[in-house]
Amino acid sequence: MDLHGRGIVLRQTKIAGGRRMLELFTREYGVISCGSFLSAAGGSKRKSSGHLALQPFTLGGYRIREEKGRYTVKSAEAERSFYGLAEDPDRYGEAAFVLELTARLLPEGVPQPRIFDLMTDMFSALENRRNRFLTLRLAYEVKLMDLLGVAPRTDCCVRCGKKTGLEAFSVPGGGALCGECHRKLTEEGYPDRLIYPARFDMMNVIDYFRSNPLKRFEKLALNDGAAAWMQNVIRRYMAYYLDVDQLKSEAAMNQEGMLQWKSH
């Protein structure tokens, strides 16, 4: 049986015999692990569209053959290459992070068309932005968690349900805490690790990310201090609920001093 789908290569590994294994995220079928004789470099042959489709950050049309539960890419055609992502090291780092984070969170074989669209929207938005990528990254993380059903609660206190006076953000509680509950927890000696004061209008910012398209953030940015602080809190939240601690692409960016990974 042949499957036809639009996809992006999340990861590829060379294996024996000139073959490679691809982890392909298709809009129609979700993530599929498949073998391929196509190569991204194209070898000595003229570069064909099939080879281009295996380049990183390229949206392609794929024909995949399924035989006895194994998948093989029979042909691929590049549809859109996000060239701009490779032109700038910071932008490339951000795009690599998006790819790695998304790959870590997607189960195999479950169609996730909205996450697929979010990822391609993110690549366009990154291409169109010149600098200060952190706000875009935050918006992506919040939207991704929303689609995975694990976004934090920001509309009311996770402990008492009160909708006003939300002064803190509790990672283990799963979202906002009102001032009163925060004080009570502190008095009861509840370990205040992973509970943060809700700085920089955090709840409204998260809501804004959730309810606006990524395109809106191409030209809009939080100030650097607010973005870095919020990124720290959101990443701790993601590490707690999604088991994604620091990723390879993040470590690379941190080494370049782009993000402070503050210990708390």
Ligand SMILES: [Zn+2]
């Ligand atoms: Zn409360």
